[in-house]
Amino acid sequence: MTSLDLALIQDAYAKLRPVVHQTPLFSNRLLSQLTDCDLYLKAENLQITGSFKIRGALNKVSAVAQTNASGVVTGSSGNHGQAVAWAARFMHLTAQIVVPTTAPAAKVEAALSYGAQVEYCGTTSHERLERAQQIAKDTGMTFVPPYDDPLVMAGQGTIGLEILEQRPDVQTVLIPIGGGGLISGIATAIKSLRPDIRVIGVEPLGAPKAYQSRQAHARITLPSTDTIADGLKSLALGTQTYPIIERLVDDxxxxxxxxxxxxxxxxxxxxxxxxxxxxxxxxAYALRRPAQIRGQKVVALISGGNIDVPTLCHQLNP
Incomplete structure (x- = not known):
């Protein structure tokens, strides 16, 4: 079985680099003043499909295409689904995406525009992933996990290699956590090359699956989640992402x-x-001015920017 390591991430980087964007690293004087550190923003919201997810999806789907599979299927709250749809079209495969009934319209419309079929199912990650796996079983399509897969994690880990190229003097990296594929990949890349760099995972208070798992020293499944951050609402870390996070993520x-x-x-x-x-x-975390980032060179990963105008207006003026 393939396992995640630096070599797998470097292989993904070589494969993805001609296709995906090397997203910019922005600095802003006011934000640095407000956070009391040298803050740099890794803008994956400017990536193809509007989020980091295209990296893992394309790395996985390109491997699937080598097996002569007829198509791919996944379950996603939106960003991973868009990315799988785009990657499938790029690799000339069909795609079916299972989304929650609460999926943001902008994300669903994007998946449809890339040629995917979309099916609504439930509100939790468990429901949509279970349905996607059943479709794969019934149709022979290949299931593309949203995070709990070495090739997916390796694709996301290419962000870590880019950060080290763009800001080799970085001291701390802040990464959001949903199912854990993003932080697993980035932490593996960074800690393999620069173990001195601090990696901090950030998740919503209403979906603290990683935080609670760290406190319990065991992989915790939440009974429910409640947060506006729909991409971070997973009930649990993946069975493969959890041990990586436990081993490599500092806080x-x-x-x-x-x-x-x-x-x-x-x-x-x-x-x-x-x-x-x-x-x-x-x-949001950096704006608290926490002691562990004060005065340091800090990269905060902006993981995605897929939000429709009505939702944006509502979130900014609740």
């Missing part, structure tokens, strides 16, 4: 929805970056 912290809203507004007005709530979580 796990939470932010509340009001802090996320405030960060979204600042990123939009001061840096002109449109972010969805999940993408603003890391900046």
């Amino acid at each position: 796990l912290v939470t932010v509340d929805d009001d802090e996320i809203r405030y960060a979204m507004g600042l990123l939009l007005t001061r840096q002109k970056l449109l972010t969805e709530p999940s993408g603003a979580a890391t900046t």
